[in-house]
Amino acid sequence: MSNVNINASCVGCGNAGRLLFVQYGTVNGDINESDPFGGMRYDALQSQLTRRLGSVQMGASYTYSRAMDMADNSTLNGLTFAYPAYWARNWAAAGYDRTHNFEFWGVYPLPFGKGQKMLQHGAGAWILGGWQANAVFTAASGTPFTVQASNNLLNAPGNTETANQVSPAVQIFGNFGPGQSWFNPAAYANPAQNTYGNTGRNSLRGPGYFELDGSLFSRFQSDREIEAATSGGSIRRHKLADFRQSECESFNHRNLWSGHEPGGFGQRRDERRRLSDHSSWDAAVVLDCRDAIGRADALRSSK
Numbered sequence: 001m002s003n004v005n006i007n008a009s010c011v012g013c014g015n016a017g018r019l020l021f022v023q024y025g026t027v028n029g030d031i032n033e034s035d036p037f038g039g040m041r042y043d044a045l046q047s048q049l050t051r052r053l054g055s056v057q058m059g060a061s062y063t064y065s066r067a068m069d070m071a072d073n074s075t076l077n078g079l080t081f082a083y084p085a086y087w088a089r090n091w092a093a094a095g096y097d098r099t100h101n102f103e104f105w106g107v108y109p110l111p112f113g114k115g116q117k118m119l120q121h122g123a124g125a126w127i128l129g130g131w132q133a134n135a136v137f138t139a140a141s142g143t144p145f146t147v148q149a150s151n152n153l154l155n156a157p158g159n160t161e162t163a164n165q166v167s168p169a170v171q172i173f174g175n176f177g178p179g180q181s182w183f184n185p186a187a188y189a190n191p192a193q194n195t196y197g198n199t200g201r202n203s204l205r206g207p208g209y210f211e212l213d214g215s216l217f218s219r220f221q222s223d224r225e226i227e228a229a230t231s232g233g234s235i236r237r238h239k240l241a242d243f244r245q246s247e248c249e250s251f252n253h254r255n256l257w258s259g260h261e262p263g264g265f266g267q268r269r270d271e272r273r274r275l276s277d278h279s280s281w282d283a284a285v286v287l288d289c290r291d292a293i294g295r296a297d298a299l300r301s302s303k
Contacts (some may be wrong), residue, residue, distance in 0.1 A: 002071035003032040008082035008158030012194030015157055019083075030158050032078060038070030038087075040094065058106040065101070067094040080146060080160045080201040092144070092201040098209075099141040108133045131218040139210040144202035149190050162197035163188040170204060182207065 007027055009017035020027035044065035051058050070090040071079050081089040111117045113129015147163045154161040167187035175181055183204065191197040 001034045001073065002037045003078040004035045004037050004071075005030050005078055005082040005158040006033050007031040008079075009156045010083050010085065011154060011156045011159070011196060014155050018157060037079070038090065040067065040069035040073070042067045055109045055111075056106070058104070060102070060104045062103075063101040065097070065099065067097040068092065069094045072096065080162075081196075082158045082160075083156065086159070086196075089196075090201055092203070095143060095145070095202060097144060097202075101140045102138070104137045106135050129218075131216065133214070133216050135212065135214045137210070137212045140208060142206040142208045144205050146201050147188055147197075147199050147204055149188075149197055153190055153193055154196065155194050161191070162199045162201075162203075164191045164197045165199050165203075174207075176207070 007018045007020045007030055009015065009019075009021075015021060015028045018028060020031065042065065044063055046061070046063045046065075048061040049059060068091065070087070070092075071077055072095040077095070079087070079090055081087065109116075110128065110131040110133065112119045112131065113125045114120055116129065119125045119128055146160065147165075149161045149163040151157075151159070151161045165187060166189045167184070170187040171184040173181050173183060188199075
């Protein structure tokens, strides 16, 4: 679903050119209607490779893709070119399109403890045995965005003005923050009054994205005798305790948002930074009752 402004104006027509004002003579504001507007297309080449080396498991996947639409599937997004005569200009890369997407994952049981190569017995086996390390690495292209100019130049309420690209190519500086340009702002200029710029929707891409997440967990198993309330006999219950430590964004790397820095044309906002201070420890106790139920049934049948 997308927001479709059913009261947009034509270029240079001001409020007097709004669709419903022309028809009724009194309606001046935007009126957004939530509709399944236009179509979309997704094409992709997907590949995956998995490998097991002894107890180590690993895999990689890569997707080369292209997502096209006229408006992103969100009620928060409206049409860039909302007047019906300009609807065709909305067809462009989707706001969530990422051309390249690569992921690598690995699972590594540490070689300590019973049945492993090292420290098979004693306190070392009990402390270090059963641990497993996991990691997931993600790298992806940046999402596209629209290079805008002042809507006052367009004089078409309900529509979005785009900039004129005056350079053959747009240089990407890669900087972020106030006073720092992500792309070269001199590559663009304001269009003439009452005209659209020569750039379209989502014509430039923002910063790429990468992240490394990891986790470490261990499972401890112990047996103890408990009393079965149903039979009055002694049965055995297995207790498994899981201890996990997980960490998101292990490199504490800043992933930048594709939106503009307020008041700064060509600048990127640092809104998608994720810190690694949300590491967490958690513990869980899992009871395997099958042994207990079997023994309880045996005790009941023997009486």
